[in-house]
Amino acid sequence: MKVLMINRATVFTVPGGDTVQMVETAKAIRKHGINVDIRLANEEIDYEGYDLIHFFNIIRPNSISRHVKKSKLPFVISTIFVDYTEIDRKLGGVMLRTASQLLGSDWLEYLKVIGRSFLNGDKIIDNSYIFRGHKRSVEQLLNSASLLLPNSDNEFKRLSKRYRFKSEYLKVPNAVSEEFLETNPNNNKSGIVMVARIEALKNQLNLIEAMKGLNTTLKIVGKPAPNHMDYYQKCIEQAPSNVEFLGQLDRREVIAQLDAAKVHVLPSWFETTGLSTLEAAARNCNVVITRKGDTQEYFGDKARYCEPGDPESIKSALVKALEDKSELKDFIKEHYTWGKAAEKTIEGYQHVLKQKSGYNLHKNG
Template sequence: MMISVAFISRATLYASPGGDTKQLEETARELRNLGVQVDVFLSNAIIDYAKYDLLHFFNIIRPADVIHHIRKSRKPYVVSTIFVEYGNVKEEGRTGIVGTIKKMFSESTFEYIKTIARAVKNGEKIVSKEYILWGHNHSIKYVASHAGMLLPNSESEYRRFISKYKVATPYHVVPNGIEERMLNKQFPESSQYKNAVICMGRIESRKNQLNLIRALNNTQYQVYIHGKPSPNNMAYYEQCKLEAAANIHIEGHLGEEMLYTAYANARVHVLPSYFETTGLSSLEAAVMGCNIVVTDRGDTRNYFGTDAWYCEPEDPASIKRAIDEAYNAPYNEKFRERILANYTWRRAAEETLDAYKQVLKL
């Protein structure tokens, strides 16, 4: 029996690509290779649910994208939680009313206000009207408690989620991965990226590029920061450009070939975020030969263990120390072997398919 699945994710999945975009695309690719029919929809799409055996949602912290489809379809579903906690993110570059609102309200209320604001400012339609009535926390609990299964990226992520929302939904860990097909390619030497320090990720306050800039301004390092600015973080992006010294290069989102060329030539990849469930670009950079500096907040230690250099995101001196140590250390081939053994999109798809079979009782 061929399983037919509808992937449903945020309306800005491609306009503002992030780690969830890569996770969705690569999981879909590998599931198709395993014989699963996968169609991808944005949350504001009209879907013929009758064509699918189950629905697969992404980002549990965006329940306004989900509830409508759950209630209308009456189909079993799973959720890739990608559970990011924004409470400790320092909203630099966000002045005026946004900064004031965050100080005044709880994390869940702030997320509720953000959802309303995205609808008003960016035209991101709230497809689930129930969200407006129920609020953020109740909506997340509803989505989680009615799911056939939750698919966190790590045990740590699941423990954080159930600790906060007190649900008892079954779960199946689906690790994030790397693209094995890219490892068989030869990438050219690049004078631009050779022995550089790089940072790949959407430019936003959570990713903390501003403190990376402050840590490495006017140092011996050539630093390349690549990514699209998040639509709600344009002031942050402008602040990054304003503070960057001549050795800091802030450039756009890279296509796949150039991205892997940068990974293959650089010496250190840095993701000093205020929070990461994994940090996909860290995995990608590591398997391509970079030493990696990562945040100590979130679930990063579940993936990287003692093979990464950890920094405190609010402290530029800590970021600089970690980069210095990583830059001067040899690359550990055993780390690469561990990634290839445990963190590939093929394995992610296999674990996902196992979860589908459990939910559908196949």
Template structure:
């Protein structure tokens, strides 16, 4: 079997959770199934005649995803879509930063996305037909058109499918198979350690990850907070606000790091906190859980599907809620039940098996 992976053009220059998902899915499928070969290509007009199917990622960027789907269908190829989907008007109107939040409060969701598309087209180098389609047809309609063309959806949780049905209202019945988010459990596993002495937050520095409210929540707390990550050039004002809010407090920023260095921080942390405006559920939270950290997670997204009652939940818009959840997590014993469950069920091996199960369903 030959499969082509297609996704956003800046997959490796602006890395995110989808970068890890794509690279690791490919690695573990090819490791477990030597008869399957996978290529990664972001060219929307590539010849796909040599592939059995095209696996596309990320419904949140329909301006590119639509081009991949149209190209595959023009060449009569079956298509799989890993949705990586969530929609949060609450975040856009409350959690965004600066001028963008002010504008978002005046217009609807599709209006926000049209403005973003215009910016990308004229100022950020995305002058292609997909961006023009988004501007002309609208964000939601373009996403709905994609759903009506692809053959199989691979969401990370049932919550994604529920949201897709309720918000996008596709015109045909949804065929899907849940493929859970995953981690390299063997790399991050750690036996319980008695000397964990800090709170850790790993992730890109951006309004959706909500580090600014987290910093505010640590004013007056007796714990040390370490923020590990980096800010994209478009988020420099947010990063500056973060540094200003820190002042001389008990908060430290460390640069983004590779897994071997990151696991040392996980092993020092009693708590990992990700108070995002939404997450599905955040790969770093899974890594931290299997490393033995107590988990503070957002109430938004698919976090409860993964962590159930084994995490401490916070409201992203409430500094007091974040502070309370961190205190409860730090004062509680480690949760070995969560650690074992994540290590057993949310691994790249399991994700590879589910993905290939979807391929086989589709190809018969």
């Protein structure tokens, strides 16, 4: 079997959870003898020899539709359906808030795509997106996909509530790499760490407010997103002395920070999973995470939850998590490894190719 993975053009220059999910899934799938190539949505691609395409990010249909039409191959989508509605309406500028309230979420996403094409050079790859609009583009892909691969059942329910489609789905939970599951010798953990891009969605400003008056430290790991430099500057200006910005770190350095910290916090306005929270839990951190999104399906009663718009809620969850016993590592190892995610993904691939009557599967080599 030979699989082509395609993701947004900025997946490596502006990395996020989808970057980790794609790279680690590919790595784990290759261990099963399946050939996987990774390409960017803005590249010219020769589709010859591939059995199917695996796309990521349904909220970026412009990165998908052209390749669907040109390749004529069966395809699956890791939907990674993030809902920006609340943050746009609460934290956006006057124009953004007004547009969100008057036009709705899909129209706003459409305007963002147009804006990124002018401001960031994030080109519109399929011109039909301009005429079709965001919602119709998403629904067309959802209906023509051979299989959807959401990270949770709740993600699929949210997707079904927003859009009209009939495609099947197979849940493929997010996971942690083997490096995060290695033995952590440090039993003297203290303080708080947050690993995430610095941007309004991740909510560092309210976290910084929650840290005021707490007798512990917070280390923020990550770089600001390209369009959020003003937000980053506000974070720096408002941070008290117990908050430190460490910038972007490599994986080994991130693991070292997680090994030192008692608590990892991710008080985002929305998370499908919170990959950095899974990784922190694997390093035996207690975790504080947002209620918004699909996080409770992953962590159940093993996390402290907070309301992102309420700094006192964040502070209360942090105080409790600092006192909790750390016991998440075994839970993560049992349920959330990329090996398990790869097995579910391959199950999806095999299901799709089996359904294609008369389809000649390309052999390895």
